[in-house]
Amino acid sequence: MTETVLFGAAYSVYVRAARMALAEKGVPYRLEGVDIFAEGGPPADYLRRHPFGRIPAFAHGDIALYETVAILRYVDEGFEGPALQPPEPAARARMVQIQSILDNYAYRSWVWDIHVQRVERDPPDEARIAQAVPKAARVLDAITDIVAAGTTEGPFFLGATPCLADLMAAPMAALLLETPEGRHLFAERPGWTAWWAAVAARESFKATAAA
Ligand SMILES: N[C@@H](CCC(=O)N[C@@H](CS)C(=O)NCC(=O)O)C(=O)O
Known part of the structure; x- marks a missing residue:
């Protein structure tokens, strides 16, 4: 099964929004911790995922996203489960x-x-x-x-x-x-x-x- 990974920290309001969407859809995922407030800034490998150094970032197989609006939309449209967007x-x-x-x-x-x-x-x-x-x-x-x-x-x-x-x-x-x-x-x-x-x-x- 393709792994779903959310990068970030549980204290973040944006990360929580993405986690709520994943929970509403019933999607299993791994939350990989990222310390954006680390001394010297976010880890270099994380900046390749998110050039602005914010959280969250997201990966589903080859699909890599950042910006919560994009992640939420993908979670809704890319997985089975109740619709989280109105059709009209x-x-x-x-x-x-x-x-x-x-x-x-x-x-x-x-x-x-x-x-x-x-x-x-x-x-x-x-x-x-x-x-x-x-x-x-x-x-x-x-x-x-x-x-x-x-x-x-x-x-x-x-x-x-x-x-x-x-x-x-x-x-x-x-x-x-x-x-x-x-x-x-x-x-x-x-x-x-x-x-x-x-x-x-x-x-x-x-x-x-x-x-
Ligand atoms: N527009 C971004 C905002 C994300 C954001 O600002 N996240 C906060 C955590 S809640 C952050 O990473 N802050 C770190 C910083 O401001 O340097 C999104 O939608 O994902």
Whole structure:
């Protein structure tokens, strides 16, 4: 059987999104540890897999990929299992739009500016957190608007079953929700509270928590 390997570390939100997709599809895989924060930078052989030195990277036989959006799409389309993308073109485009927003705007504000400062820094940079809260809110509200433009009911972004954008958002939301700022942002938005309850209940989410 062709081996499936995910390169990265369990603490990474992007790695967790890929692990959730693999779990949703029921794909066995090996998680090969990569220390991107090693002194002197990521190992040289890893930079051949990922020229930007980020995690995750992915291999399935001869197929080598990096960038989580590409990995998620391949996992959905390259393996048997429940579909993780909607079939309709507009819904599929909305899914990619949400993934792009998460990569470009949520990761920085939710994870680095709010979670890392509030949970991992002593003292936290309060000014940085304060500046990030409206940006984090803008992400939530932009995704709310995109979801509302669709015709489905939820509880996931595009309907009754999770899509790749849900899997990408869940690990980032988990870190945001470890902060009072994040809990407040969600509490003000009932749609997000319902989404979180549904996504956090997935086996794929529970099974991929960092140790
Ligand atoms: N756009 C990339 C982002 C991946 C990313 O930023 N991963 C983080 C870990 S969660 C990382 O490798 N950070 C290391 C660094 O910033 O040097 C993707 O979609 O895979």
